[in-house]
Amino acid sequence: MSLHFTPAEFAARQARLSAALAERDLDGLLLFSQNSMYWLTGYDSFGFCFFQCLYVGADGRSALLTRSADLRQAQRTSTLTDIRVWRDGAAAEPARDLAAMLADLGLAGRRLGVEFGAHGLPYADGLKLAAALEGRVETRDATALIPSLRVEKSAAEIAYVRRAAALSDAADRAAVDLLAPGADEAAILAAQHAAVFGGGGEEPGNPFIIGSGGDALLCRSKAGRRRLDADDQITLEFAGAYRHYHAAIMRTHVVGRPRPLHAAYHEAAREALRACEAELRPGRTAGDVFAAHAGVLDAHGLGAHRLNACGYSLGATFAPSWMDAPMFYDANPFVVPAGGVFFLHMILMDSDSGTALCLGRTSLVTAAGAEPLNAPDLALVVR
Amino acid sequence: MSLHFTPAEFAARQARLSAALAERDLDGLLLFSQNSMYWLTGYDSFGFCFFQCLYVGADGRSALLTRSADLRQAQRTSTLTDIRVWRDGAAAEPARDLAAMLADLGLAGRRLGVEFGAHGLPYADGLKLAAALEGRVETRDATALIPSLRVEKSAAEIAYVRRAAALSDAADRAAVDLLAPGADEAAILAAQHAAVFGGGGEEPGNPFIIGSGGDALLCRSKAGRRRLDADDQITLEFAGAYRHYHAAIMRTHVVGRPRPLHAAYHEAAREALRACEAELRPGRTAGDVFAAHAGVLDAHGLGAHRLNACGYSLGATFAPSWMDAPMFYDANPFVVPAGGVFFLHMILMDSDSGTALCLGRTSLVTAAGAEPLNAPDLALVVR
Numbered sequence: 199m200s201l202h203f204t205p206a207e208f209a210a211r212q213a214r215l216s217a218a219l220a221e222r223d224l225d226g227l228l229l230f231s232q233n234s235m236y237w238l239t240g241y242d243s244f245g246f247c248f249f250q251c252l253y254v255g256a257d258g259r260s261a262l263l264t265r266s267a268d269l270r271q272a273q274r275t276s277t278l279t280d281i282r283v284w285r286d287g288a289a290a291e292p293a294r295d296l297a298a299m300l301a302d303l304g305l306a307g308r309r310l311g312v313e314f315g316a317h318g319l320p321y322a323d324g325l326k327l328a329a330a331l332e333g334r335v336e337t338r339d340a341t342a343l344i345p346s347l348r349v350e351k352s353a354a355e356i357a358y359v360r361r362a363a364a365l366s367d368a369a370d371r372a373a374v375d376l377l378a379p380g381a382d383e384a385a386i387l388a389a390q391h392a393a394v395f396g397g398g399g400e401e402p403g404n405p406f407i408i409g410s411g412g413d414a415l416l417c418r419s420k421a422g423r424r425r426l427d428a429d430d431q432i433t434l435e436f437a438g439a440y441r442h443y444h445a446a447i448m449r450t451h452v453v454g455r456p457r458p459l460h461a462a463y464h465e466a467a468r469e470a471l472r473a474c475e476a477e478l479r480p481g482r483t484a485g486d487v488f489a490a491h492a493g494v495l496d497a498h499g500l501g502a503h504r505l506n507a508c509g510y511s512l513g514a515t516f517a518p519s520w521m522d523a524p525m526f527y528d529a530n531p532f533v534v535p536a537g538g539v540f541f542l543h544m545i546l547m548d549s550d551s552g553t554a555l556c557l558g559r560t561s562l563v564t565a566a567g568a569e570p571l572n573a574p575d576l577a578l579v580v581r
Numbered sequence: 582m583s584l585h586f587t588p589a590e591f592a593a594r595q596a597r598l599s600a601a602l603a604e605r606d607l608d609g610l611l612l613f614s615q616n617s618m619y620w621l622t623g624y625d626s627f628g629f630c631f632f633q634c635l636y637v638g639a640d641g642r643s644a645l646l647t648r649s650a651d652l653r654q655a656q657r658t659s660t661l662t663d664i665r666v667w668r669d670g671a672a673a674e675p676a677r678d679l680a681a682m683l684a685d686l687g688l689a690g691r692r693l694g695v696e697f698g699a700h701g702l703p704y705a706d707g708l709k710l711a712a713a714l715e716g717r718v719e720t721r722d723a724t725a726l727i728p729s730l731r732v733e734k735s736a737a738e739i740a741y742v743r744r745a746a747a748l749s750d751a752a753d754r755a756a757v758d759l760l761a762p763g764a765d766e767a768a769i770l771a772a773q774h775a776a777v778f779g780g781g782g783e784e785p786g787n788p789f790i791i792g793s794g795g796d797a798l799l800c801r802s803k804a805g806r807r808r809l810d811a812d813d814q815i816t817l818e819f820a821g822a823y824r825h826y827h828a829a830i831m832r833t834h835v836v837g838r839p840r841p842l843h844a845a846y847h848e849a850a851r852e853a854l855r856a857c858e859a860e861l862r863p864g865r866t867a868g869d870v871f872a873a874h875a876g877v878l879d880a881h882g883l884g885a886h887r888l889n890a891c892g893y894s895l896g897a898t899f900a901p902s903w904m905d906a907p908m909f910y911d912a913n914p915f916v917v918p919a920g921g922v923f924f925l926h927m928i929l930m931d932s933d934s935g936t937a938l939c940l941g942r943t944s945l946v947t948a949a950g951a952e953p954l955n956a957p958d959l960a961l962v963v964r
Binding site: 245314327 | 583585625626627628629630648650651653654657658669670671697698699700702703705706707708710722724768770772774775778780781783784787788789796798799800801803804805823824825888889890899900901902904908911913914930932
């Protein structure tokens, strides 16, 4: 068994879910998000690349429908005991198999929430699901339900987040150690991953971002590596992942001669990050945090070079992204809770001068405010 | 720019797509699959974790709607020139922005194929899309269109597949070098990734699979590492990825004393793999290949321990999976083409005795039949 939390921890999560279902007058939930399944039962897989669904009742009963390749996976990684398999074939209709499973569980006519917005339920599958369930159960969108419960972390989860933060710091050091004119991006990426995997961590929810020269202005991953120039900039965004809990860091480093803009932008980004961290406390909203970011950068005259968002929640997430809900954007009314873990990234991408400067780290929110978990040294690295 | 193919190569792909659209009487296509976008334009991102859509016309015109974080990403990695941004916010309605973009492009009343089955279009987004496009354009599911074109690789693609195969062989050697009683799974995983990233490769479409002891019977990734016992088995499934093209290998290794079943199962798996490779030739069907797998393993009395599928196409794929269409399962009528690249995996998981034995590698299909690209030595490794 590879169960990473105690039975009591899982029972407490189920109790929170059952209460939330009762509040919404729902008899149960059909989960299509792997993030939700992992949080509720430990079920750890990328099986959501195919049709799979976990039914969970307000009464705590549950049953998983998945493919044969995931039968033992569910047995060995989760609290689940009722695991059913749909069979590959030209005539496979797993949505129909799901309807049959729900009937078998005696759920005819019940009202179920469904994770309609999960990456595990593409539109084509959703249409088949709707057709298969039509007239059998009543459904409504409940995509946001479990994410809203997952935002506040338990003590056991925070312990894993701290392990993840240590791995991200190790990956940060591994990259900085290799920084030099002529350094190979491929070697930096290899060293960062070796730090995370070698430390017992896992693949991140999305690929690490690495880009130098003009590509330092990108904030997504892409194929193709290059060597740094004598004078160059390199943007790195990466996360330690431990038991799938993430702690991310984002930094732009300089090799050779920094441009004057690097120092100026770094000052602004550091000031904005600290302003955001000051706002990141129980009772403030995600919009307040975004306003702190926009306020500082706009006051520096950098409004045209910043993004429309400055961070997001982090937790145990699977592909395609470690970005968890909610996100820090303009006027988002989400209220920051104690026990939340958030990544704040200040991203300055100046296409006019071709200058990048990014600075970001992960904080735990306590009653006293934001506690940065990684990247303690925010100085601009120049090698 | 990080464009990995020549303009002529992209033009040839667009020409194939335009012909396919004309055949289906479609004026254009709305792409939601990152795999499709990368193949057609080079656009390289994990931006599909949020709403984004690429319109492409039968006339070759195209326009991308995405978020601000992906504006420069599209500019620097693709052939695209018309890139539009929807803005984060509580009132954001990107599906409505897409409808406006299509109107702006003069597409009112046109008939468009849509990738309804893409992981980039969850059901909730698909419902909003359908509402926004209602009465404006005519839509129909075209999820399978570009995957059907992507199966046959060009010479330029095959060159990248061969690079990927070299990386997977390097990862294979890196793992075998560390095999020993007491070896740490974390070190093995770190070494495999270092081989791929250090060789200029990328993150795979899904996480590498590693499991030992009882977890050697799993064929998905999961969190949590252990050290090998004095007598143990370890199942590894991994891929080199180069320019996002994959070449996968799957093997179960033994440390210490092998059980008699390991040798017997390995013999059967190797015989089955060779039987599949003999069937993997132009004109045979995916069902024929599966039948070869099932025939050999069932004749060995191992029918209860095999899976319902024995491989799939490989190509340039993004998360959540490197498994590309089509898959080798019972009676699949897909006809194997020359220029196809396929992963064949023989998976034996015997829960009764707790014994695992997996063997798989990647082949290119030529007019002469299957050419294995990696794992030339199929012997059982015992250390």
